[in-house]
Amino acid sequence: MGPATPVRYDVFVSHSTRTRARAGGVVEDLVSCLRRRKWAVFWDGTCLQSGDPLMETLEAAIQESRAGLIVLTREAVKSGWVEWEQSIMRPLQLQRRLAILGLRLDADCPRVPGARWDELIEAGDPVDSRRLCETVVAALRKCQSLVR
Secondary structure (H helix, E strand, O other), X not given: OOOOOOOOEEEEEXXXXXXXXXXXXXXXXXXXXXXXXXXXXXOHHHHOOOOOOHHHHHHHHHXXXXXXXXXXXXXHHHOHHHHHHHHHHHHHHHOOOOEEEEEXXXXXXXXXXXXXXXXXXXXXXXXXXXXXXXXXXXXXXXHHXXXX
C-alpha cells in the first residue's frame, strides 16, 4: 500500500441525479447546510466543471475524502454510477481511510447488495431538512473516529 492520499473533503456525496427532481431539493439543502457549517463537501452538482474527466475526477474526490455519504433512493440503488462510486469507497473503508454512511430517503428503498454502513440514517417522511442536517453532522462526527 502506497502513501495515503491527502484529505481534501470531509464528505463525498454519492446520489442519483434522477432523484433530484423527485426529492425536492433535499440533497441540495443538505449540501448547503453542511457547507454553511464549514464541512468541505464534494457534490457533483457544484464541484464538476465542464470538460473534467468524469471518472478520474470522481475517483480522486473519493480518494481525497474522509467519508462517503450515499443517498439511498430507488433510483440510486439502480444507478451504475452510485454502484461504481461505492466500489471505490469500499476498499478505502476496509483500510480505515474512509467511513461510509447511508442516507435512506426512500423508506421502501431496497437493500444495497454488499453494502456495509458505518452509519445508516433514515431521513423520515416528510423530510425535515434542518433535523436531517443535524443528524448527518452528528453521524459524520461519530465516523471521524473510524478513519485514520
